[in-house]
Amino acid sequence: MKVVASSDWRDGIPFDTPVIVADVLPGEETRCSVCGGDSPLRARTELWAVKHRHPKHHDGFVRFYCVEHLPEITPVEVPVAPIRPAARASRAAPRTSPAPRTPTAPRTPAAPDRVRAMCPDCFVEVSALGLCGICGQTIT
Template identity: 60%
Template sequence: MKIVASSDWRDAIPFDTLVLVADVVPGEATRCFTCGTESELRPRTELWAFKHRHPKNHDGYVRFYCAEHRPVIEQRVEPAPVVRTAARAAGRSTAERRPAKPVVPDRLRAMCPNCFIEVSATGECGNCGWTTS
């Protein structure tokens, strides 16, 4: 058996956009989500539907708000377009423009012939006491 999400009127509402409830779903008067269940019923022409994003449900969820409580829609800042420099336009890569870091070869380190571990800077093995001199 394959389980799929059902389709209903909430799918037609775009995310992070205020939509008049009367335009989305007709019906009887209802309440503002923020005002609560004890508030008076309002006609659907005075309420706004807002579809919120949800971290675990990709369909999100819809709430109705009155004019006083409708959410503020934050405008997302678009990233600035990438400007191509003359060096990139000429086809040179980043490595050609910057000097390469010098490669430091690995030094040959003194090893203790008895323990086969690296000897400290003093030249003495910390395990058995063997010295390099």
């Protein structure tokens, strides 16, 4: 069995990018996550959805913000790998190409399993001696 993550509307939101809530999740009026439960309801066109990163959940989490509480998003700088000079590459040991592959014979399919005797009362496979391990009946 393969376990996979489910897919929902939060997967379509990029990380750390404010998006109008009505564009990603239409519906009824809702509240800003910072204003709290006592705050008045706002239209989804007035709220921003921001998907934040989480250290233990790779999908992150989404919060709704009003304009007053919208967090400042600082762009994450991706480190750039330094470029190696061409002179160093020439000093390295020359690479050899791998040996050509030789054709192999096609594999034969595995032999099918033998049909083994089963106890007609217990519906279990009997031993090589023909004895049922549950009821002790001899099967020929």
